[in-house]
Amino acid sequence: MTFGEQPAYLRVAGDLRKKxxxxxxxxxxxxxxxxRIREEYGVSDTVALEARxxxxxxxxxxxxxxxxxYxxxxxVPRRVARSGYRPAGGATPFRQEQADGDARGTWESRSEQAEASGAVAERLGIKPGDRVMCTRYVFREAGEAVMLSTSWEPLDLTGRTPVMLPEExxxxxxxxVERMAxxxxxxxxxxxxxxxxxxxAEELLALGGVPGHVVLVVQRTFYASGRAVETADVVVPADRYRVAYHLPVR
Structure with missing residues (x-):
């Protein structure tokens, strides 16, 4: 909905968008x-440039x-499923989705110890500088990067345990849930x-986007009796994905 007369460059852009x-x-x-835009729409070079x-x-x-x-x-946007129901076998949502025989998904990860930034520390309820396990993921479909994820877990909880490294x-x-259990x-x-x-810039480079493209960020945090045990940022291109929630009604 618009009010009043649109600027000329928006009218031109709107017509080209419709085409x-x-x-x-x-x-x-x-x-x-x-x-050609200038001649077809009777506008100035400046208007034509702004429309483009x-x-x-x-x-x-x-x-x-x-x-x-060009x-x-x-x-066609795909769905990234976020469900309140736990999949059988305890697999992560991406792995569960890739269990479908038609899926061609792969992923790679890298874990390393790091110091919690102020933002991560606030989300985990720890002090800035406390040690965390940082794991970065790149999820691919048919070889193309489709989703990025970075997770942080406090090492005062998982350090020197069998689940210290999320992927090993x-x-x-x-x-x-299964690892913490x-x-x-x-x-x-x-x-x-x-x-x-x-x-x-580094996200768009990995995801094949161009400068200015928008991404969706799902900021997720798991808790146990009020204590944050893991927090993560999941990043997907907004023009390729929709985040779909399926939540149980209690």
């Missing part, structure tokens, strides 16, 4: 040149060096906050 959505400008088609900038910022078109601006392939040992690769810590609550922000 893209309707298939009149299909993927890989070259966007009309700045001169809007479409680029929205991720609908991309510039190709020495060639022009309509981007628009992926007898419970490597199991979910947080192995050291007699009963996880009874989890919170998730979902937000959106421009992707960091």
């Amino acid at each position: 893209i959505a309707d298939g009149l400008l299909p993927p890989h088609t070259r966007l009309p040149s700045q001169a 900038k809007v479409l680029m910022a929205e991720g609908l078109v991309e510039g190709r060096s020495g060639s022009g601006t 309509v981007r392939e628009r992926p 040992g007898p419970l490597g690769g199991m979910g947080v 192995a050291i007699d810590v009963v996880v009874d609550n989890v919170t998730e906050e979902v937000g959106a922000r421009p992707g960091l």
Whole structure:
């Protein structure tokens, strides 16, 4: 909904956006040149340029060096399932999803000890600088990076136990609930906050995005009797994924 008259560059961008959505400008088609936009819509070069900038910022078109601006392939958003029901076998949601015979997902991880930043310390209820196990994940489908995750666990809880390294040992690769249960810590609550922000340069590089693209961030924290035992940031491209929740009603 808009109020009053739209600026000219938004009217031009809106019409071009509709043509893209309707298939009149299909993927890989070259966007009309700045001169063509100026002539077709009766606007100035500045307006034509600003309209193109809007479409680029929205991720609908991309510039190709020495060639022009082209309509981007628009992926069909997939669901990232967040469920209140525990999957059989204790696998993490991504691993459970990849158990489907049609899935082609893989992942890689790297764990290392680190000092908790102020933000991580606040989420875990520990002091800044306290030691944590930081594990970074890259999840791939058909070789393409589709999701990033970074988790932190306080080492005063898991240090020198069989679950100190999330992806190694007898419970490597199991979910947080199952791993904590192995050291007699009963996880009874989890919170998730979902937000959106421009992707960091290193995130977009890993995920194949372009500067300015938006990512969804799921900030998840597991608790045992009120104590945070793990916190994580899950990052997915906003144009490729939707976060879907399935929660039990009690």
